[in-house]
Amino acid sequence: MSKQKHRRTELTAQDFQFLRHSSHVAEMHEDHGFDDDNFYHEVECFDNDMDLFSNSEYPDDDASVASFASTSDGSLPPTPDGGAAKPPKAPELKKDAAASISGLNLRVKAKKFLSKNSRAVSGAVTGSGRRSVHVKQQHHAGLxxxxxxxxxxxxxxxxxxxxxxxxxxxxxxxxxxxxxxxxxxxxxxxxxxxxxxxxxxxxxxxxxxxxxxxxxxxxxxxxxxxxxxxxxxxxxxxxxxxxxxxxxxxxAPKHTLDGWSADSPGHVWWFHPSDETFFHGKNIIDNFRSLEAKEGVVEATVVSHFAHRYAKAKEGVKDRIVYHSAILVEWSHGKHCTVFELAFLNGVGGWGGRSNWQEDSTSAHPKLLKNFPAHMIAPWNSTLAELRIQDVPFKNWDEFSVYLSQHEGPKGKKDHRFFDVTKIGSAPVTLACRTQPSIATYLNNYIRHNREYHEESRNCQTFAADFYRLLTGDTHVKPFHPICQILYHHHEDWFLYDPPEGDKK
Incomplete structure (x- = not known):
């Protein structure tokens, strides 16, 4: 009995990576509607890769990334595999393991283990107390x-x-x-x-x-x-x-650690569907300063904090506890609102430009994809984060909530995208400097202070809580779900200060 208990509490570096990756794949599985075959295939691919290449020289393999085939002319096709046959299911043993990963019981146990042994686990994976992803990435030029x-x-x-x-x-x-x-x-x-x-x-x-x-x-x-x-x-x-x-x-080139292009640092992008303009990194700030000089000052007026589950034809145990959180900001011009969210790096560019906040996300060639720069179309990386900002054609929360309700329900024949939409809070923006250039600067600072993504401690919910606290001054805000609250440490300071040179996390 004691021997069995000892074996349970000792995770190897490979076990830790498999657990964490399976959780990431499960979340993207829900976000983009993977079928079960693809989910188990992704987990199997990563497990096989760890088995093939894991040794002291590969402490933290990059998580497996999802993508899709392209057509002969290089354009993006409508389906993840270009219409090809689905990949075969993983062996039953792997499938059982992957299924148990997505169960609530093992996930909670894994989180408890990681929270209690974070330093030891980091040391086992990297050979030191630092995060493995950055030790590996900074050893070379870029990502x-x-x-x-x-x-x-x-x-x-x-x-x-x-x-x-x-x-x-x-x-x-x-x-x-x-x-x-x-x-x-x-x-x-x-x-x-x-x-x-x-x-x-x-x-x-x-x-x-x-x-x-x-x-x-x-x-x-x-x-x-x-x-x-x-x-x-x-x-x-x-x-x-x-x-x-x-x-x-x-x-990749060194600048990829800090942005998609050398002249515009920051893994953050902002899309304006009305005039189909797209900016990323520092260029967002420069664009708003130019607009402000021409059209006058625009300020954030009201902020709403909300969460939802992803629409499924049939929900499992894990589906009922996975929530995505985001922020809706209303502006003084009264023309539209803007949705702010944190998610995996390259999760939109690597998945055909699909976004729940755009009506045409189910089309073969969404408007968002057409405006994506070529250098941002790459496989997603579930260990790193990006900030996504998109204008939506609604003047306030009431109009936006109608859109949410129209797409709420079980996945099926209708274009349902959300389950259990919950408005967590809404309040006036009390931050003194709340112009569009200022907001863009805060976001660029935030993502450059810490570019990591962790399902248990740095995710969409932690960002939404931080951003709401910054805009409203409400110090009681926490991530929506109790599981995410366990390891939450608020970081409004990341918005307000430039990241220290040479030591950006």
């Missing part, structure tokens, strides 16, 4: 991506069309080895892949960091490093001999 390089005769219906062509924009980019290694360019002591990787416009100018593979060793398997930029500088990377596939680790 780290992984791709699968396959031999030229590779064929698998999960990743290939019936004609044998690789599907574009896969969750983990997949590439033919002959094409990838032929396209490498040596510059500045680095081997760079310039062209979009696996059709992702946002994955360009990537530095090759390492090439690894799994090889059989006696009765077990081990990771073999075929090439590394630290030890093999000047030597051209090549596809290993006598293998069917290998993993290529790549690093």
């Amino acid at each position: 780290v991506w992984h791709a699968q390089a396959v031999c030229d005769d590779y064929f698998d219906l999960k990743n290939c069309t019936q004609e044998g062509q690789l599907k574009q924009r896969r969750p983990v980019p997949i590439i033919r080895a002959s094409q990838f290694f032929a396209d490498l360019e040596y510059t500045g002591g680095k081997w760079i892949h310039r062209a979009p990787l696996n059709g992702w416009p946002g994955l360009t100018d990537l530095e090759v960091v390492s090439i690894t593979g799994k090889v059989k060793s006696m009765a077990n398997f081990r990771i073999r490093r075929y090439w590394n930029n630290d030890t093999d500088q000047g030597k051209r990377p090549a596809f290993p001999e006598n293998v069917r596939s290998c993993r290529v680790t790549l690093a």
